[in-house]
Amino acid sequence: xxxxxxxxxDEAHITRNLEKVIPWEMLGLTVGGTxxxxxxxxxxxxxxxxxxxxxxxxxxxxxxxxxxxxxxxKAMPCDxxxxxxxxDFAYTRTxxxxxxxxxxxxxxxxxxxxxxxxxxxxxxxxxxxxLQEEKQKLGRMIDLASEKILYDIIMDYTDVTAxxxxxxxxxxxxxxxxxxxxxxxxxVSSEKTKDWRDWSDKERKLWNFAVCNVLRERLQQNGxxxxxxxxxxxxxxxxxxxxxxxAYDLAKIKEWAEMLxxxxxxxxxLSLFAGIYREFAAVAExxxxxxxVQQGMQLTPVHDLIAVYPSEQQKSSQADQAFxxxxxxxxxxxxxxxxxxxxxxxQRITLLLQRMNEPSLNRVKPLLHFFVLHLMREMKxxxxxxxxxxxxxxxxxxxxxxxxxxxxxxxxxxxAVSEKSMDKKKQSERSMTEAKAFLDRNLYRDLSVEDTATHxxxxxxxxxxxxxxxxxxxxxxxxxxxRMERAKAMLAKTAxxxxxxAKEVGYAERRYFTKVFMKYTGENPTDYRSGHQEGSQAAEDxxxxxxxxxxxxxxxx
Numbered sequence: 187x188x189x190x191x192x193x194x195x196d197e198a199h200i201t202r203n204l205e206k207v208i209p210w211e212m213l214g215l216t217v218g219g220t221x222x223x224x225x226x227x228x229x230x231x232x233x234x235x236x237x238x239x240x241x242x243x244x245x246x247x248x249x250x251x252x253x254x255x256x257x258x259x260k261a262m263p264c265d266x267x268x269x270x271x272x273x274d275f276a277y278t279r280t281x282x283x284x285x286x287x288x289x290x291x292x293x294x295x296x297x298x299x300x301x302x303x304x305x306x307x308x309x310x311x312x313x314x315x316x317l318q319e320e321k322q323k324l325g326r327m328i329d330l331a332s333e334k335i336l337y338d339i340i341m342d343y344t345d346v347t348a349x350x351x352x353x354x355x356x357x358x359x360x361x362x363x364x365x366x367x368x369x370x371x372x373x374v375s376s377e378k379t380k381d382w383r384d385w386s387d388k389e390r391k392l393w394n395f396a397v398c399n400v401l402r403e404r405l406q407q408n409g410x411x412x413x414x415x416x417x418x419x420x421x422x423x424x425x426x427x428x429x430x431x432x433a434y435d436l437a438k439i440k441e442w443a444e445m446l447x448x449x450x451x452x453x454x455x456l457s458l459f460a461g462i463y464r465e466f467a468a469v470a471e472x473x474x475x476x477x478x479v480q481q482g483m484q485l486t487p488v489h490d491l492i493a494v495y496p497s498e499q500q501k502s503s504q505a506d507q508a509f510x511x512x513x514x515x516x517x518x519x520x521x522x523x524x525x526x527x528x529x530x531x532x533q534r535i536t537l538l539l540q541r542m543n544e545p546s547l548n549r550v551k552p553l554l555h556f557f558v559l560h561l562m563r564e565m566k567x568x569x570x571x572x573x574x575x576x577x578x579x580x581x582x583x584x585x586x587x588x589x590x591x592x593x594x595x596x597x598x599x600x601x602a603v604s605e606k607s608m609d610k611k612k613q614s615e616r617s618m619t620e621a622k623a624f625l626d627r628n629l630y631r632d633l634s635v636e637d638t639a640t641h642x643x644x645x646x647x648x649x650x651x652x653x654x655x656x657x658x659x660x661x662x663x664x665x666x667x668x669r670m671e672r673a674k675a676m677l678a679k680t681a682x683x684x685x686x687x688a689k690e691v692g693y694a695e696r697r698y699f700t701k702v703f704m705k706y707t708g709e710n711p712t713d714y715r716s717g718h719q720e721g722s723q724a725a726e727d728x729x730x731x732x733x734x735x736x737x738x739x740x741x742x743x
Contacts, residue, residue, distance in 0.1 A: 189237035189307065190218030194227045194253070195269065196245040200294070204240060207296045213303055214311075224248025228256055236264050237310065238303070243270040258285060265306050269294060333413045334635065338660040340415065340423055341650065342473040365425040366439050367463040367472065369479045370401075370446065372420035372456065390419055396454050397422065404449045410442070418567050418647045423476055434465055436494065443492045459483065460492045481510055484556050509538055513557045517564055520600060521651060528600045535596070539589060554592045561599055567645045570602060617642040618656040621649070629669055630690050635661045669693070670706040677711055678718040684711045 191210065193201045201220045210216055218236055221227040223245045230236075239257070243250040254266055266285070271292040287306045290299055338344040385393070398414050401424060405412040411427040424446065443460040450458055461483045467475040482495030512534045519527030539554075562579060565571060571579070582595055621642050625633065638661065639649035653661050669691040676687045685696045693699035704710050709717070 189215050189310075190235070191215045191238040191240060192219050192221065192227060192230060192236040193217060193240050194221045194224070194245070194250070195240075195242040196222050197242075198222070200242070200269075204294075208300055208303065213300070213307060215303075215307065222246075224250065224253030224256070227253055231257070231262055231264070235262075238307065239264050239266045241266060241268055243268055254286060265310050267299075267302060267306065333415055334662045336413050336425060336469075336472070337415045337417075337635075337650070338662065339469060340417070340472050340476045341647075343650065343654045343660045344663065364428050364430065364466040364468050365472065366428060366442070367467050367475050367479065368424040368426070368439070368443050368446070369417075369461040369476065369483065370422045370424060370450070370458045371461070371480075371483055372458055393454065393456075394419065397450055397456070400449050400453045401446055404446060408442075408445070416646070417476075418563065419645065420563070421480075425472070428466055432466075436462075436464075440492055447491065462492065462494045464494045464496065484510075484560050509535070509553060510557070512538065513561075516600070517561060520561075521564070521568065521648075522655070532596065532600060536593065539593070551589055551592070554589060558592055558595050558599075561596065565599060565602075567648045569644070569648070570599075575602060614652050614656075617644060617649075618652060621653065622657075625665060625668065629665070629672060629692050631692060632694070633665060633692065665692075666702065666706070670703060673699075673703060673711070674707065674714065674718070677715040684715075687711070 193204050195201050195204075205217050205220075215238065218234065219230045221230055225248045227239070227241070228248075231239075241250045241253060248256075250268060250270075254268075257264060257266070265287045267288045267290060268286050269290050269292060287309075288302050290302060335344070394416055398416060401414045401422065402412070405414070405424070405426070413425040415423045415425070417423055426442065439462055443462060447458055447460055450456055461479040463475045463479050479495045482493070482497060512531055516528055516531035516535070519525075519531060562576075566576065579595060579599065582591070621638055624638060624641050635650060636646050639646045642649065644652070650661060653664070657664055659667070673687055673691045676682060676690070677684075680687075682690070684700070688694075688696045688699035691699070693702070700710055703714070707714055
């Protein structure tokens with residue numbers, strides 16, 4: 187990309203010579219304008235952006251040093267080379283103070299000037315490339331942070347209606363966004379997926395990782411701003427951000443779902459089903475929207491490859507809804523290790539079935555079958571069964587059998603959980619103690635919930651649930667809070683730079699750290715240090731070399 191240079195000198199023959207003699211095209215520049223003094227130059231710079239300024243020092247109306255001062259005061263992003271016939275060091279010193287890149291004495295040695303321009307522009311392009319890479323890295327970091335927050339929102343683990351300290355900077359925009367919601371799921375009852383049951387945990391983890399990568403790559407290729415969130419083994423929620431003014435175009439959304447399913451089938455050799463929420467969902471509605479789509483997919487014995495939920499049938503079947511609500515309560519009790527709650531909900535399900543007539547029972551039978559599959563998958567995430575128990579239950583489910591048999595399987599599953607509830611509770615407590623110790627030791631790392639769950643030997647979804655139950659906040663809330671508290675202590679008690687502290691508490695990008703810190707404390711790190719560090723002298727800049735960024739924020743060198 188060609189940059190633009192502005193030539194400023196009160197002697198017209200000098201600007202003409204500079205235009206003709208310097209090989210601008212070879213340097214990747216074009217002369218965008220000329221001026222006779224600082225006032226004319228400022229007017230041009232306010233109308234258009236220039237990448238380089240070649241400027242004389244002594245000029246009428248406004249001299250070069252005054253022009254440079256105005257440029258720096260206005261934070262105009264421009265490199266500057268000064269030209270002067272005066273060898274007085276005072277000029278040179280003032281130019282350096284104003285951040286001039288180089289200083290050339292007249293008469294102008296054009297070969298030397300060409301070399302200086304080449305060096306200045308090379309440095310400028312290197313900085314631009316670095317800034318772009320950092321911006322992309324920060325953007326991906328924000329996307330990943332948003333995905334972690336969105337998982338907690340979908341699972342109803344966190345409240346987004348309040349002014350949450352996690353919703354900072356770009357994440358704050360989540361509250362104003364609306365999304366297309368698509369759930370992609372593996373039909374675990376299908377003959378085609380029996381191999382999935384036999385895969386080792388390592389194989390399934392690689393498979394899940396591959397699916398996530400394919401989905402993200404395909405969405406990115408189509409220019410769709412998105413989040414891909416793995417809910418559990420074999421199930422993903424895809425969120426596609428939409429403009430506030432956009433109309434809900436179901437045909438277009440089905441095309442996106444078809445594209446994603448085709449990509450998974452082509453690259454990962456798996457056939458998934460897609461469930462689409464029938465309208466846009468705001469952030470506060472995501473949890474309910476996800477549950478409706480998941481419920482619709484679980485309750486439908488035979489459904490299309492791509493279906494829209496909630497369907498009209500789904501809305502109208504109150505008996506099915508009552509059954510499903512009771513079943514979900516039972517799963518919740520199982521996850522909490524509440525054996526009394528499990529027994530109560532199981533009795534409710536039995537009573538509901540006993541009160542139904544024969545036609546109703548025939549309708550409920552497939553629903554009950556799918557509930558057992560749902561229960562089995564949840565228990566698999568919790569690691570409740572041994573491999574032998576799991577294989578036996580899958581074999582029973584593969585056969586066609588009646589409601590009594592299905593209830594027997596449910597009892598078998600819940601009894602297995604009850605038998606292990608005390609051991610499981612102790613194991614969970616040990617896992618959470620180890621998770622906390624692991625997090626406290628590794629706050630400086632780019633920690634993920636997946637890494638921590640793997641460290642303590644749990645699935646990501648079950649780990650997230652246990653973490654919330656144990657500590658009363660989500661994984662990302664806990665990690666962020668611990669990082670901010672550690673950063674506060676370091677700012678108050680050490681002379682380390684803000685950039686260094688950011689890295690030591692796990693933030694590779696200082697500006698992102700600053701945004702999170704300001705949201706958490708209400709102050710930027712420098713102001714917090716000034717108000718909390720012992721000793722007035724130590725509360726100053728701590729001899730950190732600083733320069734002003736284009737946005738006026740201090741940037742550590």
